[in-house]
Structure formats: C-alpha cells, structure tokens
Amino acid sequence: MSIADFSGRLRPDACPGALQVHEAADGPMARVRLPGGAISPGRLRELAACAADLGSGVIELTSRANVQVRGLRSPAAFAERIAAAGLLPSAAHERVRNIVASPLGGRTGLLDPQPLVEALDRALCGRARLAGLPGRFLFAVDDGGGDMLALGADVTFYDGRLLLAGVDAGLAVGADAAADRMVAAAEAFLDERETSGADGGAWRIAELRNGPARIATRLHATDTPARRDTRLDTTGTSAHAPDASAPDASARAADVRPASHPQAGSAVGAEGRAVPAAGMRDPSTAAAPRAGRVGQRDGRVALEVVVPLGRLSAAQARAIAAAAIATAAEMDGPEDTAGVPVRFTPWRTVVLLDLQPAAADQVARVLAAAGLVTDPASPWAGVSACTGRPGCAKSLADVQEDARRWVATLDGPPATPVHWAGCERRCGLPRGRVVQLVATGDGYQERQQ
Structure with missing residues (x-):
C-alpha cells in the first residue's frame, strides 16, 4: 500500500x-x-x-x-x-x-x-x-x-x-x-x-x-x-x-x-459531444510527463521540460530562470522585468508559458544543453523514482542510480510510465497507470497499478 x-x-x-x-x-x-x-x-x-x-x-x-x-x-x-x-x-x-x-x-x-x-x-x-x-x-x-x-x-x-x-x-x-x-x-x-x-x-x-x-x-x-x-x-x-x-x-x-469528465484529450462541445482540444491530459494516464512545445490559443507556445527523476540541480534551476527572464526581455509588455511565467507541474515537469515560437526553440536548446529534457521522444519522459539511498534510511537500494542505468538502455519512453521505489512505502508514486519497480533488498519486484 x-x-x-x-x-x-x-x-x-x-x-x-x-x-x-x-x-x-x-x-x-x-x-x-x-x-x-x-x-x-x-x-x-x-x-x-x-x-x-x-x-x-x-x-x-x-x-x-x-x-x-x-x-x-x-x-x-x-x-x-x-x-x-x-x-x-x-x-x-x-x-x-x-x-x-x-x-x-x-x-x-x-x-x-x-x-x-x-x-x-x-x-x-x-x-x-x-x-x-x-x-x-x-x-x-x-x-x-x-x-x-x-x-x-x-x-x-x-x-x-x-x-x-x-x-x-x-x-x-x-x-x-x-x-x-x-x-x-x-x-x-x-x-x-x-x-x-x-x-x-x-x-x-x-x-x-x-x-x-x-x-x-x-x-x-x-x-x-x-x-x-x-x-x-x-x-x-x-x-x-x-x-x-x-x-x-x-x-x-x-x-x-x-465525478465525470470529458473523454481524454477532449472538451465538451455545444451539443454535448467530445471534441478535441489542445493541451488536455488523459486523466487515466496522468502519471506520464511529456516534453516539448504546446500551442497556445493566442499563437504563442508553452514549453514543457521533463526534469530527469524530478531532481533539478541548482545550475539547472538558474538556467530555467535565466531563460525565462531573457525571453521576456525580447518581448513587449509588463513581463519584461519579471520574466515569462514558470510553472511546476504535478508530473515533475517545468512549464514556461507565453513564448514566441522562435524563442521556444532557442530556450529548448539552452535547457537541453543544461541536461533537461525537451524532446518528447526521450526515454526520460515516463520514468520517476523516489529518493532512495543514501538520502532515505528506509530505502533498500540506490534507486536513482539504478533507474539512470536502466534509462540508458532505452531507445524511447516506456510504453507505460515506470516508477522506481526503494521500499514498500513507494513514496512519490504517480497517479494513473504505472509500472512499479519496488526494491526488496534482493533486486526489484514489478507491480502494476
């Protein structure tokens, strides 16, 4: 549990x-x-x-x-x-x-x-x-x-x-x-x-x-x-x-x-039918982060950035802040001094909003160079982990390192999101359909959610 x-x-x-x-x-x-x-x-x-x-x-x-x-x-x-x-x-x-x-x-x-x-x-x-x-x-x-x-x-x-x-x-x-x-x-x-x-x-x-x-x-x-x-x-x-x-x-x-809700990836139209709408996430697969650009209604774009295993270095955080400020400096309006809006998400990603399309491409390159993920085809899009050893005394394994080694063997994101956990507490377990790899002290046991 x-x-x-x-x-x-x-x-x-x-x-x-x-x-x-x-x-x-x-x-x-x-x-x-x-x-x-x-x-x-x-x-x-x-x-x-x-x-x-x-x-x-x-x-x-x-x-x-x-x-x-x-x-x-x-x-x-x-x-x-x-x-x-x-x-x-x-x-x-x-x-x-x-x-x-x-x-x-x-x-x-x-x-x-x-x-x-x-x-x-x-x-x-x-x-x-x-x-x-x-x-x-x-x-x-x-x-x-x-x-x-x-x-x-x-x-x-x-x-x-x-x-x-x-x-x-x-x-x-x-x-x-x-x-x-x-x-x-x-x-x-x-x-x-x-x-x-x-x-x-x-x-x-x-x-x-x-x-x-x-x-x-x-x-x-x-x-x-x-x-x-x-x-x-x-x-x-x-x-x-x-x-x-x-x-x-x-x-x-x-x-x-x-609670009922529209079909995944849809909104309800005037006649009650489900119609496609951009930027909507399937609630049943809410655990799966995504990376890359999302079109906004006003013609600008948002950029969602996957943070590998949800751990952001101080240097990476500074890179996100600098990109938000530098991008806003090229725009007109009150955002010039504050920077474009930055949002953390429940999927352990970071979103920069209100970017011009050309600026989004530049920001994506800068953040990718900092070790963040802006490519939706990256294996990191769909992998999470708890803190593990040595940070958690209850953990039975260094799940962060084990997860990193496993991701290095992948060519793309897993078909179903995967969460690595160091013990039965399974801290940080995402919602939705998730494959759980739980440390036992003698390897990992696979569970399905």
Missing part, C-alpha cells in the same frame, strides 16, 4: 514544510509550497541559490508541484531566506498551502486558474483555524480540461462545481465564489473530524466514512437562498436552484457520485 493511501493513522501528521523540516538520512529536508506550481524567475533563482549555499544543491520536484531542498546545513537560515523572497507568506499556514492547478490554464483550457489559486491561497492563510489542516490535505483548480481530476484532491474546482475527494456532491459554484466555498469545505472537514471520534485521525476527506456526503451536507446547510439563486453552471443557467419539492440537504448530499 502506498504511504499516500494509508489510513487509520497512529501518529500525528509529520508532513514537512519550510519550518518543520524532515530529518532525512542525508540531513534536514525542507518542503516549500508553491500554490498552483507558480514561481517567478526571480524567486526560482533565489531558491537555486539557497539550495547551493545551504543544502545539497538539488531541488526535488514533488507530485503536488511543490519543491523540496535536501541536506540543509542551517534550516533556520533557509527559512529566513525564502521568507525574504516571498515564498513563506504565513508561518502558521505554510504546510497547508497545498494547491495544484492546470499548468496550461488560460492558454489551452477554458479557465485561467491563477487568479482563483491566488484568491484561495489568501483565503486559506486568512483563516487561523485552517492552519490545523493536515499537511496532506489538497486543493485543486482545473481549467476545464480534466487534467487535475486524477490527482485525488480533497477539494477540486472543476467545470463550475466543487468535487469532494473526486466525487460530485451537487455543489455548483462560480469561479468568483469558488475560493470561499473551497475553504468552507476544508472547515467542514475539520468539523467532521472533531465531532466524530472514529475519524479524528483522518488526514483526507476520503478517509472519513462517507466523507463527501457528510461535508456536502454541512455546506448545503450553510448555503443561503441568495447564493443558490446566483450559482451558475457552465451553460449560464441556474444550477441546483431551490425547489419546493427538493429533498432536504441530507438527502441531496447522499446523492453523490464519482
């Missing part, structure tokens, strides 16, 4: 952050939350400097589009520097700012998620009680393409409604009100934990017995008639409007179902 799926907790949540570090075998490890995976080139450059000056020089990418720095010689100095860089806006909430978002949102999908991500982050940090959320509680903002649906978020905004642990519980909401409703759902989760002794150790909504229905009941109970009247679905018509014959909140909440 993956550690991420383990329930019946017997120990407190020890999820690391920038202040509460994890004492790993190779020294203290800090995790920095990046809501929506967004980071400015300047902040990325400072993060690289912190990794080089205070740590092992490696920035690990996580499956929640966050980053972590290992081997810290001074965790206090690290926290002070990232706070000064604006990466630690709330000391109390720093471990609960877990927000993933469609990295190509606003460029290929229907919704630009970043304004909602920023509003949600502010709302989350603005409520003192929510500092008590478990460090694994996850929010997601989907741009309408469905790429966030397979990530198992506790609260997801998708297509004009909220999903709870991946379940459609009949909670329609507009994007302008979504941040408040998402944090209300988180507060309802805390309420359910506190009022049910058997579920008091739950870290996720899915770990509550009938969790989505119970939380939806609380949200329906606090829903005002004015809010119900003004909630709109994606067609612009009233959704879940009051009805004299409607069942009570408990009955409505019990009618929950797994």
Whole structure:
C-alpha cells in the first residue's frame, strides 16, 4: 500500500514544510509550497541559490508541484531566506498551502486558474483555524480540461462545481465564489473530524466514512437562498436552484457520485459531444510527463521540460530562470522585468508559458544543453523514482542510480510510465497507470497499478 493511501493513522501528521523540516538520512529536508506550481524567475533563482549555499544543491520536484531542498546545513537560515523572497507568506499556514492547478490554464483550457489559486491561497492563510489542516490535505483548480481530476484532491474546482475527494456532491459554484466555498469545505472537514471520534485521525476527506456526503451536507446547510439563486453552471443557467419539492440537504448530499469528465484529450462541445482540444491530459494516464512545445490559443507556445527523476540541480534551476527572464526581455509588455511565467507541474515537469515560437526553440536548446529534457521522444519522459539511498534510511537500494542505468538502455519512453521505489512505502508514486519497480533488498519486484 502506498504511504499516500494509508489510513487509520497512529501518529500525528509529520508532513514537512519550510519550518518543520524532515530529518532525512542525508540531513534536514525542507518542503516549500508553491500554490498552483507558480514561481517567478526571480524567486526560482533565489531558491537555486539557497539550495547551493545551504543544502545539497538539488531541488526535488514533488507530485503536488511543490519543491523540496535536501541536506540543509542551517534550516533556520533557509527559512529566513525564502521568507525574504516571498515564498513563506504565513508561518502558521505554510504546510497547508497545498494547491495544484492546470499548468496550461488560460492558454489551452477554458479557465485561467491563477487568479482563483491566488484568491484561495489568501483565503486559506486568512483563516487561523485552517492552519490545523493536515499537511496532506489538497486543493485543486482545473481549467476545464480534466487534467487535475486524477490527482485525488480533497477539494477540486472543476467545470463550475466543487468535487469532494473526486466525487460530485451537487455543489455548483462560480469561479468568483469558488475560493470561499473551497475553504468552507476544508472547515467542514475539520468539523467532521472533531465531532466524530472514529475519524479524528483522518488526514483526507476520503478517509472519513462517507466523507463527501457528510461535508456536502454541512455546506448545503450553510448555503443561503441568495447564493443558490446566483450559482451558475457552465451553460449560464441556474444550477441546483431551490425547489419546493427538493429533498432536504441530507438527502441531496447522499446523492453523490464519482465525478465525470470529458473523454481524454477532449472538451465538451455545444451539443454535448467530445471534441478535441489542445493541451488536455488523459486523466487515466496522468502519471506520464511529456516534453516539448504546446500551442497556445493566442499563437504563442508553452514549453514543457521533463526534469530527469524530478531532481533539478541548482545550475539547472538558474538556467530555467535565466531563460525565462531573457525571453521576456525580447518581448513587449509588463513581463519584461519579471520574466515569462514558470510553472511546476504535478508530473515533475517545468512549464514556461507565453513564448514566441522562435524563442521556444532557442530556450529548448539552452535547457537541453543544461541536461533537461525537451524532446518528447526521450526515454526520460515516463520514468520517476523516489529518493532512495543514501538520502532515505528506509530505502533498500540506490534507486536513482539504478533507474539512470536502466534509462540508458532505452531507445524511447516506456510504453507505460515506470516508477522506481526503494521500499514498500513507494513514496512519490504517480497517479494513473504505472509500472512499479519496488526494491526488496534482493533486486526489484514489478507491480502494476
């Protein structure tokens, strides 16, 4: 069983952050939350400097589009520097700012998620009680393409409604009100934990017995008639409007179902048919990263870069920041000083947005020279691994080195994504269809997910 799926907790949540570090075998490890995976080139450059000056020089990418720095010689100095860089806006909430978002949102999908991500982050940090959320509680903002649906978020905004642990519980909401409703759902989760002794150790909504229905009941109970009247679905018509014959909140909440989504790589057209749309990821294969250019609706392109085994050296991080800044310097507009947007993704890739096609080619060459992957035919597109030895005391093998040797024998990406794990915890296991190679102390055992 993956550690991420383990329930019946017997120990407190020890999820690391920038202040509460994890004492790993190779020294203290800090995790920095990046809501929506967004980071400015300047902040990325400072993060690289912190990794080089205070740590092992490696920035690990996580499956929640966050980053972590290992081997810290001074965790206090690290926290002070990232706070000064604006990466630690709330000391109390720093471990609960877990927000993933469609990295190509606003460029290929229907919704630009970043304004909602920023509003949600502010709302989350603005409520003192929510500092008590478990460090694994996850929010997601989907741009309408469905790429966030397979990530198992506790609260997801998708297509004009909220999903709870991946379940459609009949909670329609507009994007302008979504941040408040998402944090209300988180507060309802805390309420359910506190009022049910058997579920008091739950870290996720899915770990509550009938969790989505119970939380939806609380949200329906606090829903005002004015809010119900003004909630709109994606067609612009009233959704879940009051009805004299409607069942009570408990009955409505019990009618929950797994969230449906368009066919992979498609959007829903005016007549309800699935039609192709660029930049959409198949939720069933969400583990597979991709590399290369993705066309934006405005004629510009995004460049997705695969980071081998999710480990970014300080030099590579500086190369990404420099490319983002240099590219923006050649463009007109307010991005000249900040650089083009940079997004980390849940697939442990990095995306540079809003590039001119010719500039994207140049950036791809520069980053490939730095050891990053911009070729979709590369064997690295589809291979991930946990930290392994020597960084993890529980690991039974140096999975990073073993994975690198194995990739060197490949001519192209594996047909199904492959994850190398040093023990049965299988940390970092991607979502979707994955071949798992789990160290046993006497080689590896293959599993299928």
